[in-house]
Amino acid sequence: MLVRILDYGCTITEIVVPDREGIYENVVLSLDSIDEYQCSSPYFGCIIGRVAGRIKNAEFELGGINYKLEKNDCRNCIHSGSSGLHQVVWAGKVINEKSRVGVRFSYLSVNGEGGFPGNLWINVTFTLNNLNELEISYEAVSDEKTIVNLTNHSYFNLSGNLKADIRNHWLKMESNEFAELDDEKLPTGKLIDVDGTPFDFREWRQLKNGMNSNDRQNRIVGAGYDHPFLLNNDKRIVLWDKESGRTLKISTTEPAVVLYTGNSLEGEFTIRGIKARKYLGLCIETQALPDAVHHAHFPSIFLERDGKYQSCTVYQFGLAN
Numbered sequence: 001m002l003v004r005i006l007d008y009g010c011t012i013t014e015i016v017v018p019d020r021e022g023i024y025e026n027v028v029l030s031l032d033s034i035d036e037y038q039c040s041s042p043y044f045g046c047i048i049g050r051v052a053g054r055i056k057n058a059e060f061e062l063g064g065i066n067y068k069l070e071k072n073d074c075r076n077c078i079h080s081g082s083s084g085l086h087q088v089v090w091a092g093k094v095i096n097e098k099s100r101v102g103v104r105f106s107y108l109s110v111n112g113e114g115g116f117p118g119n120l121w122i123n124v125t126f127t128l129n130n131l132n133e134l135e136i137s138y139e140a141v142s143d144e145k146t147i148v149n150l151t152n153h154s155y156f157n158l159s160g161n162l163k164a165d166i167r168n169h170w171l172k173m174e175s176n177e178f179a180e181l182d183d184e185k186l187p188t189g190k191l192i193d194v195d196g197t198p199f200d201f202r203e204w205r206q207l208k209n210g211m212n213s214n215d216r217q218n219r220i221v222g223a224g225y226d227h228p229f230l231l232n233n234d235k236r237i238v239l240w241d242k243e244s245g246r247t248l249k250i251s252t253t254e255p256a257v258v259l260y261t262g263n264s265l266e267g268e269f270t271i272r273g274i275k276a277r278k279y280l281g282l283c284i285e286t287q288a289l290p291d292a293v294h295h296a297h298f299p300s301i302f303l304e305r306d307g308k309y310q311s312c313t314v315y316q317f318g319l320a321n
């Protein structure tokens, strides 16, 4: 398999893996030029941070100080605003070892960048091994107490080269609860039991169940999923495209994932020649729960001064009949 990554936003532009006939195709959504990434990308393949997800009213309080962020999603902040980590150029160092190859990207997000406190030194290391595992590991340290919640925003489509959309993909995920969203797609703070709902992926479920569902939570996000799921201790997540046979197994140290089925993936742009449309890709963003800074009962995203943020997610590609 082959993986291509840009130093611009640590953006994954290609993950090329075989289908059951041995045909190698790209299984992530990506664009042809940096200009397109800067003008029309809905975060295709890039790192998200300092804090992934929405932050209510684009502000938070820390140590008695009220920090103001960019209001780039109505009155809220999403994905840390236009100065987020997705649009900076990272310094890359090649890793070339016997059992794995990759790149280690580094960036210093200076105190106040995006509105966040603390100088934050960040390393993001991508490695690929001979088990067809792509590992992304994140490390960060800060000289002041701050908040951090990093993820990768790749859109997967296992059909290969966007031959089909993701509605018929199957998903299995060990999660008993998902976070209820309000009309602004912000967590209300309530965690809902998946049992008996289209959000129950503990057995195999096709994603189109969410698109066709009358459940209010599926409707308010544009007919599909755009929800945080709290993972069980066994954090196995498996995505499967029956047509091609391709599978993606995800394991992570993170407590949650946001499952986003590309419900807003519309716009006057093409994705490597294919007109953008709903459901062309889905994101499984490993992270803490969004807006955790406003919900004390959510897993914490505070990083203490001289503490160390560490996170690791492994994407293993394979085939299954």
Ligand code: G6D
Pocket (backbone or CB within 6 Å): 042, 043, 078, 185, 226, 260, 264
């Ligand atoms: C939409 O609500 C979704 C987000 O979850 C996603 O990250 C973004 O599009 C790309 O705003």
